[in-house]
Structure formats: C-alpha cells, structure tokens
Amino acid sequence: MTDLLYSEEEEALRAALRDLLADHCDAAGVITRVETDTPHDRALWKALADGMGLAGLLVPESQGGQGATHREVAVVLEELGRAVAPVPYLTSAVVATEALLACESEEAAGLLTALASGRTIGALAIALNVAPRAAHKAVRHEDGALHGELTGIADAAAADVLLVPADDGALYAVDADAVTVTTQVSLDLTRPVATVTFDGAPARRLGDAEPAVRRALRAGAGLLASEQLGVADWCLTETVRYLKERKQFNRPVGGFQALKHRLAQLWLEVVNTRAAARNAADALATESTDADVAVAVAQAYAAPVAVHTAEEALQLHAGIGMTWEHPVHLYLKRAKADSIAYGTAGRHREALAELVDLQAP
Amino acid sequence: MTDAAELRRRTQELLAAHQPGATDRLDFLKARFDAGLAWVHYPEGLGGLGAPRTLQAVVDAELEAADAPDNDPRRIGIGLGMAAPTILKYGTEEQKQRFLRPLWTGEEVWCQLFSEPGAGSDLAALGTRAVREGDEWVVNGQKVWTSSAHLARWAILIARTDPDVPKHAGITYFLCDMTDPGVEVRPLRQVTGEAEFNEVFLTDVRIPDTRRLGEVGDGWRVAQTTLNNERVAIGGMRIPREGGMIGPVSKTWRERPELRTHDLHQRLLTLWVEAEVARLTGERLRQQMAVGQPGPEGAGMKLAFARLNQEISGLEVELLGEEGLLYEDWTMRRPELVDFTGRDAGYRYLRSKGNSIEGGTSEVLLNIVAERVLGLPSEPRTDKDVAWKDLAR
Numbered sequence: 172m173t174d175l176l177y178s179e180e181e182e183a184l185r186a187a188l189r190d191l192l193a194d195h196c197d198a199a200g201v202i203t204r205v206e207t208d209t210p211h212d213r214a215l216w217k218a219l220a221d222g223m224g225l226a227g228l229l230v231p232e233s234q235g236g237q238g239a240t241h242r243e244v245a246v247v248l249e250e251l252g253r254a255v256a257p258v259p260y261l262t263s264a265v266v267a268t269e270a271l272l273a274c275e276s277e278e279a280a281g282l283l284t285a286l287a288s289g290r291t292i293g294a295l296a297i298a299l300n301v302a303p304r305a306a307h308k309a310v311r312h313e314d315g316a317l318h319g320e321l322t323g324i325a326d327a328a329a330a331d332v333l334l335v336p337a338d339d340g341a342l343y344a345v346d347a348d349a350v351t352v353t354t355q356v357s358l359d360l361t362r363p364v365a366t367v368t369f370d371g372a373p374a375r376r377l378g379d380a381e382p383a384v385r386r387a388l389r390a391g392a393g394l395l396a397s398e399q400l401g402v403a404d405w406c407l408t409e410t411v412r413y414l415k416e417r418k419q420f421n422r423p424v425g426g427f428q429a430l431k432h433r434l435a436q437l438w439l440e441v442v443n444t445r446a447a448a449r450n451a452a453d454a455l456a457t458e459s460t461d462a463d464v465a466v467a468v469a470q471a472y473a474a475p476v477a478v479h480t481a482e483e484a485l486q487l488h489a490g491i492g493m494t495w496e497h498p499v500h501l502y503l504k505r506a507k508a509d510s511i512a513y514g515t516a517g518r519h520r521e522a523l524a525e526l527v528d529l530q531a532p
Numbered sequence: 533m534t535d536a537a538e539l540r541r542r543t544q545e546l547l548a549a550h551q552p553g554a555t556d557r558l559d560f561l562k563a564r565f566d567a568g569l570a571w572v573h574y575p576e577g578l579g580g581l582g583a584p585r586t587l588q589a590v591v592d593a594e595l596e597a598a599d600a601p602d603n604d605p606r607r608i609g610i611g612l613g614m615a616a617p618t619i620l621k622y623g624t625e626e627q628k629q630r631f632l633r634p635l636w637t638g639e640e641v642w643c644q645l646f647s648e649p650g651a652g653s654d655l656a657a658l659g660t661r662a663v664r665e666g667d668e669w670v671v672n673g674q675k676v677w678t679s680s681a682h683l684a685r686w687a688i689l690i691a692r693t694d695p696d697v698p699k700h701a702g703i704t705y706f707l708c709d710m711t712d713p714g715v716e717v718r719p720l721r722q723v724t725g726e727a728e729f730n731e732v733f734l735t736d737v738r739i740p741d742t743r744r745l746g747e748v749g750d751g752w753r754v755a756q757t758t759l760n761n762e763r764v765a766i767g768g769m770r771i772p773r774e775g776g777m778i779g780p781v782s783k784t785w786r787e788r789p790e791l792r793t794h795d796l797h798q799r800l801l802t803l804w805v806e807a808e809v810a811r812l813t814g815e816r817l818r819q820q821m822a823v824g825q826p827g828p829e830g831a832g833m834k835l836a837f838a839r840l841n842q843e844i845s846g847l848e849v850e851l852l853g854e855e856g857l858l859y860e861d862w863t864m865r866r867p868e869l870v871d872f873t874g875r876d877a878g879y880r881y882l883r884s885k886g887n888s889i890e891g892g893t894s895e896v897l898l899n900i901v902a903e904r905v906l907g908l909p910s911e912p913r914t915d916k917d918v919a920w921k922d923l924a925r
Contacts, residue, residue, distance in 0.1 A: 173815075175812065175819055176820065411906050415907070415908065422912075423909050425908040426908060428911060431898065431902035431906075432899075438901055439832040439835060442829050446816040447809045447812055449812075449816065468809060523801060523805065524797070529786070529804060531792070532789075
C-alpha cells in the first residue's frame with residue numbers, strides 16, 4: 172500500500188527549507204523582483220542548489236545527484252509553493268531532469284550531472300499547458316541544427332539549456348545563447364513563459380523524444396499537485412490568521428458562521444489534496460503500476476482546489492486582497508496558471524476515463 | 533508488555549481450546565472475552581490485556597483465518613462504539629463487570645437515548661427530567677432518532693436532574709433498562725418507507741441510583757466521551773478503490789452503455805475523483821493512527837462522505853433513467869442494519885439524506901472543524917450563564 176505519510180527525514184527537509192525561504196524569499200521581495208527584467212531569484216536558486224543540494228534530488232548519486240525520490244521532491248515543491256518562490260525548480264530539477272533520465276546518451280548523462288549541481292538550468296521546450304500523452308509541437312531538424320518557434324515555454328528565460336523535441340522524433344539539447352528567448356507577458360509572474368526562436372541553432376541529440384517527454388510530463392503533473400498543495404495551504408493559513416485579527420461589527424470576522432463554514436470547507440479540500448498529492452508522489456517514487464491513475468487523480472483534484480483556495484483567500488481578505496501590495500495575488504496567479512500547467516483537471520479526468528474504464532458515451 | 537507474537541500465541545490457544553466449528557457461537561465469544569482477546573486495549577478481566585489498540589488487528593486476522601464466529605459488530609455498534617468506552621471510563625467496578633461482557637458478546641444490545649424533539653444539534657438543551665426519590669430516579673420525557681431501540685436491552689440515557697443551573701451543568705448520565713415499566717418504543721417511519729429509528733417515551737421510569745454513570749450533574753462531560761467515540765469510528769477502515777457508493781454506479785456505467793450521456797459522464801468522473809481522494813484521505817488517517825499520530829482529518833471524513841453519498845446516489849438515479857422512476861419497496865419494514873451498497877439506487881438516494889444529519893449535522897461539524905481545528909472564534913452564546921428553566925423554548 173502507498174505510504175501517505177511524511178518520514179522524519181522529509182519533515183526535517185521541510186523545516187530546513189522553510190527556514191531558508193523565510194529568510195530569503197519574503198513576499199514583498201518576490202513582488203518587487205517579478206516587476207524587474209530578471210524575475211528569477213538567482214541567489215535563492217544558488218542556496219537551494221549549492222547550499223542544500225536540492226537540484227539533484229532525482230538524480231542518482233553515481234551521476235552527481237542525491238539519489239532521493241519523488242517523495243522528497245514533493246516536500247520541496249510544497250514549500251516552494253507556499254512561498255511562490257520564483258525559481259525554476261519544477262521546470263529544471265523535475266521536468267527537464269526527468270526527460271534526461273529517460274535518455275541513454277552520453278550527452279544526456281553529462282547534462283544530467285550539470286543539472287543536478289544546479290549550476291546549469293534546463294527547460295523542456297514544450298508549452299507548459301501540454302498534458303502528459305497529449306500532442307505537442309516540435310521544431311524542424313536539418314543538418315544538426317534546429318529551425319522554428321515554440322511558445323509557452325516556462326522558465327525559458329532562466330534556462331542555460333533547452334531540451335527540444337524535433338520533427339525527426341528525437342530530443343535535442345540546445346544552448347540558450349544559440350536561440351532567441353522572448354519573454355511573454357505571463358499571467359503567473361513567478362513562473363514566466365517565453366517564446367523560443369530557433370534559427371539554425373546547433374543541436375546535440377539526447378535520445379528519443381517520445382518516452383522522455385512522456386516521463387517528464389507525467390512527473391511534472393504528478394508533483395505539481397504538491398506545489399498546488401503548498402499554494403492552497405498558505406492561502407488557507409494566512410486567511411485564517413487574518414480573519415482571527417480583522418474585526419468588523421465589533422467581532423473578529425472569523426467568528427461569523429458564514430465565513431467559518433467556508434474556511435472549514437477549504438480545510439477539507441486541503442486535507443484531501445495532501446492525501447492525493449502524497450499518493451501521486453509515492454506512486455512515482457515506487458514506479459507503481461498505478462502511477463498514471465494516481466497522477467491523473469491528483470491533478471484532477473488539486474488544480475481546482477488551489478484555485479478555489481486562492482480565490483477564497485482574496486475574497487475573504489476583501490479590500491486588501493485586491494491590492495498589489497498584498498501577496499495573495501501572487502498565489503492566485505500561480506494557482507490559476509498551475510490549473511492549466513501539464514493539463515487541466517478536465518484533461519486529467521478524460522485520461523482517467525480511459526485508465527479506469529469509465530468510457531465516454 | 534503484550535506484543536504481537538504474544539497475542540498470536542494467545543489467539544492460537546483460544547482456537548485450540550474452543551475449535552470454531554465445534555463450539556457454540558456464544559460460548560466461543562464468551563471464551564474470547566475471558567481470554568482478553570475481545571478488545572485487547574481494554575484492561576485484564578474486562579475483555580482485554582491492556583495492549584496497544586493497534587494490535588487488535590493481529591488477533592482479528594488470526595481469528596478470521598480460522599473462520600471463528602464474530603460478534604456481529606455492525607448490529608451492536610452503539611454498544612461497542614459508544615456505551616462501552618463510556619462505561620469503561622466512568623463506570624464503577626460493579627458496572628464494568630455487569631455490562632461489558634454481555635455487551636461485547638452481543639447478548640445484550642444497546643441503544644442511545646440522547647436526542648429529543650427539541651434538542652438535536654443543541655443536545656444540552658434536553659428536557660427529559662430525572663427526579664431523585666430515595667435510591668431511585670424517576671424519569672419522564674421523550675427521546676427520538678433511537679436506532680435499535682426495538683432490539684435493545686439497555687440504553688445510555690442523559691436526563692436533566694437540575695433545571696436551576698445552566699443547561700450543561702444540570703445533566704446526569706444513566707444506564708436505562710429498556711424492559712422497565714414506563715419505557716415505550718414506537719417505530720418512526722422515515723423517507724425511505726422503513727422504520728430504522730424509533731421514538732422512545734419514558735413515563736415514570738424508575739432507575740436505581742446504582743445505574744447512574746458518573747457524578748450527578750456531570751452528565752454532559754460523560755456524554756462527551758460517548759459522542760467523541762461516535763465520531764472516531766468513522767474513517768478508520770481500509771477500503772479498496774470504488775469500495776463505497778461510487779462502486780455500484782461505476783459498474784452500471786460500464787455495463788449499460790445505452791444509459792450514458794455526456795453530462796452524466798462529466799459528473800461521474802468528477803465524483804469518481806472525489807471518492808478516490810476521500811478514500812486516500814481515510815487511508816492517510818488510518819496510517820497516522822497506526823503510528824500513533826492521529827490527525828484532525830477524522831473531523832472532516834464524515835462531512836466528505838455525507839456529501840459524496842448524496843451526490844453519487846443522486847447521479848445514479850438519473851443514470852438509470854426509466855428505472856430511476858421506480859422504487860424497490862415502500863412497505864414499512866424494521867431493518868436491523870443500514871445497507872448503503874447492497875440496495876437499489878432510489879433507496880440509497882433517500883437514505884443518504886440522513887448522512888448529513890445523523891451523528892451531528894454537517895453544519896455543526898463545519899463549526900467544529902472551524903473552531904477546534906482552525907481555532908476560529910466560537911459563536912456568541914446567549915445561553916451560557918442562564919438557568920435551563922429560564923431559557924426560551
């Protein structure tokens with residue numbers, strides 16, 4: 172049976188990371204940073220990668236990583252979600268890393284070690300909204316170089332290397348300085364998307380694209396649920412805290428039954444999301460035959476919960492919640508973008524219909 | 533300290549001395565109780581061995597493998613789940629010796645005389661009176677929603693013994709003999725057509741003071757033990773995927789393609805996901821309890837299952853189309869058990885309406901989650917310092 176609890180080591184990891192984020196990733200700082208030309212927090216990334224070795228959690232020790240599992244990565248994503256940290260962790264240390272783990276070439280092995288150290292940041296050049304096993308765009312491969320344009324590539328602006336699917340069915344590594352990355356104006360300022368233009372960019376073959384992309388997107392979708400859990404958990408905790416303090420009609424607002432019931436409902440949803448997210452992380456970690464179902468269930472459930480919790484947090488903070496200075500908007504934007512990332516809840520329900528034999532009419 | 537190996541050894545001893553096939557069911561159950569293997573976390577001499585509660589599973593597995601008779605825990609659920617822990621905590625030695633063994637073996641069925649027509653969610657407002665006369669209490673009043681009252685030999689009862697103090701302070705807890713003169717049980721027919729519950733009328737019922745549980749006026753605190761145990765029971769069982777109400781409707785969907793519509797498909801998938809996630813939350817809670825770290829998730833499980841049962845059974849009636857227009861049987865019957873998965877969709881739809889009312893309404897449970905888990909302020913109270921007799925009714 173799936174282990175749905177957190178181990179002592181995982182709780183220790185959480186505590187250490189939460190301390191680090193409290194010191195280096197405060198909400199006001201994040202708001203200021205995302206308005207600049209460099210929305211990614213390089214110093215925080217260095218602390219996570221060099222200081223704590225978190226970029227290589229999924230990479231075997233023989234290849235320079237930590238040899239940990241998706242369970243530990245899930246805890247990291249919960250905490251990064253609670254802080255809406257503007258770092259390319261999900262995109263580089265999870266999705267790009269998983270793609271490389273599916274490739275057998277020396278090129279891929281070398282890149283994997285580079286990504287594990289955190290000194291190189293990678294991004295899979297597939298639009299963030301693409302669901303596992305859904306169709307995606309590829310660029311044209313010709314004489315060792317790539318031509319074309321891809322849009323909606325998350326964290327491309329921070330990436331040193333792009334992993335690019337081409338029309339010959341292979342996945343290629345392309346250095347970021349050989350392509351043109353144009354940042355798009357993104358709904359989620361903390362995980363910006365970009366257009367990448369390939370104009371004869373030199374490309375190094377990594378392996379077959381299909382298994383690499385499938386594995387990467389499945390892990391991305393499954394572990395995204397833990398980030399969504401972190402987002403929802405922060406929104407609930409902050410809203411409860413605020414409503415205990417905020418007074419109207421000579422009473423704490425949190426004492427009104429209409430609001431208490433809404434908060435209790437959110438708590439239920441967060442508790443359920445934790446179970447679903449742990450189940451997905453454990454299924455991925457143990458390479459369970461149930462992993463596809465666990466991932467689809469987690470995304471179908473967690474995505475709407477994160478959005479609902481953030482929307483309620485904004486409403487229940489009322490006037491202050493609608494301002495730019497209060498960080499709840501960062502969470503709402505992340506939650507809404509996450510609800511599209513790696514497939515919407517609806518796409519995952521469709522996947523489930525196949526997986527558990529509940530066919531459409 | 534009694535460990536798993538020791539329990540396994542004792543269970544095998546019991547099985548050797550009382551071979552399941554050759555022993556009368558009740559004799560076996562009595563022997564099991566006397567061997568301390570009934571509820572291993574209870575004290576020695578009272579059906580247990582003072583072992584950790586989690587080790588009960590070891591005994592149960594051995595007995596199940598040997599096909600040993602069981603005590604039909606669903607039928608005697610109120611006794612096991614509510615009366616027993618309360619008697620254990622507040623009972624005199626004499627009361628424990630008298631009541632726990634026949635309760636556990638199922639020789640004596642229990643019911644719960646708490647709710648009243650005017651005191652449901654506001655249980656402490658109850659008006660059934662108990663007046664002391666020498667060594668006895670004379671009880672008058674009416675109780676309602678009493679499961680198993682028509683089968684029960686004993687009842688746990690709370691009654692007002694002092695109307696001059698605020699409502700929570702004037703209540704006392706009793707063990708009531710359902711065969712005593714003045715106890716009248718009337719079936720209460722429900723929306724399903726069945727009478728699973730009863731009304732119980734108490735007219736000059738005389739209860740000896742030796743059947744009082746806890747101190748006079750301390751009944752509310754004693755009742756908290758009962759009520760907390762009522763809610764603990766939910767969510768502790770391991771269920772497989774599609775193990776609840778989502779199972780039958782999924783089966784119908786697979787077997788009857790002609791019934792499928794796009795709208796129902798979307799709703800079914802959403803509910804399937806929610807049912808699976810609720811199952812995982814229950815499993816997570818079970819795993820937490822197994823390592824001795826019970827979380828507050830249990831408070832939410834009943835809420836989740838009530839809503840899911842209602843939505844899923846409602847969807848199933850629609851899915852069935854013309855068959856959904858029919859109902860299996862409106863005959864007034866008196867079932868001993870509630871069957872949530874074995875019956876028709878129409879029955880399940882109607883019966884599940886009670887899931888958000890029985891054992892605490894969803895509205896009250898949401899308040900409990902908000903106040904006890906999230907720490908939000910409680911509702912303003914206008915009844916706190918007012919004598920019960922002065923409250924508006």
